[in-house]
Amino acid sequence: EPEVTQTPSHQVTQMGQEVILRCVPISNHLYFYWYRQILGQKVEFLVSFYNNEISEKSEIFDDQFSVERPDGSNFTLKIRSTKLEDSAMYFCASNDGGLAGGQLDTQYFGPGTRLTVL
Amino acid sequence: LAKTTQPISMDSYEGQEVNITCSHNNIATNDYITWYQQFPSQGPRFIIQGYKTKVTNEVASLFIPADRKSSTLSLPRVSLSDTAVYYCLVGDDGGATNKLIFGTGTLLAVQP
Numbered sequence: 001e002p003e004v005t006q007t008p009s010h011q012v013t014q015m016g017q018e019v020i021l022r023c024v025p026i027s028n029h030l031y032f033y034w035y036r037q038i039l040g041q042k043v044e045f046l047v048s049f050y051n052n053e054i055s056e057k058s059e060i061f062d063d064q065f066s067v068e069r070p071d072g073s074n075f076t077l078k079i080r081s082t083k084l085e086d087s088a089m090y091f092c093a094s095n096d097g098g099l100a101g102g103q104l105d106t107q108y109f110g111p112g113t114r115l116t117v118l
Numbered sequence: 119l120a121k122t123t124q125p126i127s128m129d130s131y132e133g134q135e136v137n138i139t140c141s142h143n144n145i146a147t148n149d150y151i152t153w154y155q156q157f158p159s160q161g162p163r164f165i166i167q168g169y170k171t172k173v174t175n176e177v178a179s180l181f182i183p184a185d186r187k188s189s190t191l192s193l194p195r196v197s198l199s200d201t202a203v204y205y206c207l208v209g210d211d212g213g214a215t216n217k218l219i220f221g222t223g224t225l226l227a228v229q230p
Contacts, residue, residue, distance in 0.1 A: 043220040109161025
């Protein structure tokens with residue numbers, strides 16, 4: 001069964017450093033997402049991406065964050081200058097198209113990258 | 119976007135049937151009800167989705183009464199490996215991308 005993969009599984013960085021989290025979505029999917037989950041808290045939407053541009057972003061996704069699909073397979077999340085509060089699990093997800101009328105198209109999540117900012 | 123309310127936690131024993139109820143009083147006419155499961159240190163995983171009455175798949179059943187103001191996820195004969203957080207989600211936000219809005223979910227703890 002195809003699956004979303006993410007690398008690295010764990011990233012430790014110093015405050016102020018840039019990090020890039022990488023994801024390989026399922027190959028025929030068109031919509032890509034990043035979510036984060038701070039330890040002990042709920043999963044939060046960060047950004048969605050379609051047709052090589054951001055479709056929607058949350059308040060969390062400020063100027064420190066950016067996303068890119070550099071080639072036909074990878075989808076990356078960059079945090080330009082990490083802060084302590086960026087420490088969290090970051091999940092990438094993908095699906096093959098939005099469904100209309102209130103029906104949520106199934107999203108397939110990767111295993112996550114645990115980001116620790118010291 | 120309809121708000122959902124679920125119990126924070128539930129306990130069960132192996133082999134029992136578990137029913138997790140979710141309230142969504144403000145569900146819109148077009149909204150579907152979707153459940154995700156999340157194991158520790160893993161991403162959420164789709165379980166089941168329905169609009170009304172009953173939906174069943176190989177993992178679970180979803181019961182939705184006629185007024186659709188609540189729904190019940192039913193897990194038959196749970197095992198230790200069903201220990202996870204279960205999220206009830208309703209509809210979408212009206213945007214173009216079907217982003218998922220997760221609540222706090224229900225932590226199901228299955229004991230031997």
